[in-house]
Amino acid sequence: MRIALIQLAYGDAESLPDRVERVAALVRAQAGAELVVLPELWSAGGFSYREWDERSQDIAGPVVTALAAAARDAGVWLHGGSIAEHPDSGEIGVEGKSLWNTSVVFAPDGEVAATYRKIHRFGFAGGEPKLMEAGTDLVLLDLPDGVRAGLSTCYDLRFPELYRAQLDEGATAFVIPAAWPMARVEAWRLLLQARAIEDQCFVFACNTAGTHAGTQMGGHSAVIAPTGEVLAEAGADEQVLTVDVDPATVAQTREAFPVLADRRL
Numbered sequence: 001m002r003i004a005l006i007q008l009a010y011g012d013a014e015s016l017p018d019r020v021e022r023v024a025a026l027v028r029a030q031a032g033a034e035l036v037v038l039p040e041l042w043s044a045g046g047f048s049y050r051e052w053d054e055r056s057q058d059i060a061g062p063v064v065t066a067l068a069a070a071a072r073d074a075g076v077w078l079h080g081g082s083i084a085e086h087p088d089s090g091e092i093g094v095e096g097k098s099l100w101n102t103s104v105v106f107a108p109d110g111e112v113a114a115t116y117r118k119i120h121r122f123g124f125a126g127g128e129p130k131l132m133e134a135g136t137d138l139v140l141l142d143l144p145d146g147v148r149a150g151l152s153t154c155y156d157l158r159f160p161e162l163y164r165a166q167l168d169e170g171a172t173a174f175v176i177p178a179a180w181p182m183a184r185v186e187a188w189r190l191l192l193q194a195r196a197i198e199d200q201c202f203v204f205a206c207n208t209a210g211t212h213a214g215t216q217m218g219g220h221s222a223v224i225a226p227t228g229e230v231l232a233e234a235g236a237d238e239q240v241l242t243v244d245v246d247p248a249t250v251a252q253t254r255e256a257f258p259v260l261a262d263r264r265l
């Protein structure tokens with residue numbers, strides 16, 4: 001299975017239409033991959049809190065529509081990172097807000113195959129908890145070659161119980177888009193490996209590069225095997241990381257080193 005992680009770099013100057021066009025072209029260029037992954041909140045700006053409201057949109061809005069077309073043209077499964085979702089339905093969350101950090105995954109025909117609303121919001125008293133609602137639902141989807149992917153986003157990575165819950169729902173891979181800063185990139189690298197090792201799953205993790213809203217992003221997107229071996233890792237700049245993985249490795253790893261059978265619940 002060929003995975004392409006598009007580690008996008010962006011700054012504050014690029015307009016939203018220009019960025020959408022650039023990203024759609026990058027996705028189309030990945031024809032031949034089976035799964036393409038984009039970073040968290042690339043259209044709204046991961047740390048551009050002040051822009052989120054203006055750049056928010058419905059799942060049927062222009063960003064998702066452009067991604068659906070790009071997935072269809074390339075014939076790939078596309079994890080579109082995430083958008084600042086503001087539903088046209090007028091939906092209001094339990095905290096009275098109407099903004100979510102929402103991932104959309106497209107099948108190769110461009111249809112939406114899954115959506116996931118980020119559960120753990122980053123920013124403590126500010127940032128996401130102040131502006132966004134928290135997602136509540138565990139989301140997994142079946143990809144080709146028997147890969148069952150659990151969805152999560154960025155800060156979720158710090159909460160291992162989410163990945164255990166996905167494991168218990170049959171996960172063999174974790175797909176993790178992020179806007180994780182350079183300041184804590186060593187934690188990112190370590191936690192990606194930890195999630196792979198403790199759950200014996202593949203990790204496909206796509207971070208952001210560049211500097212926006214005064215924050216330097218960490219890059220270092222990675223594909224990690226269920227043994228914890230780093231199969232490929234990006235640097236700090238914009239890069240497409242393309243890696244071929246063998247989904248059978250999950251069963252082989254779990255059979256050769258059956259640590260999960262020793263769990264005591």
Ligand SMILES: O=C(O)CCC(=O)C(=O)O
Nearest residue numbers: 122154155179180181184
């Ligand atoms: O946990 C971190 O250090 C970064 C998390 C983050 O930037 C996010 O969730 O958007």
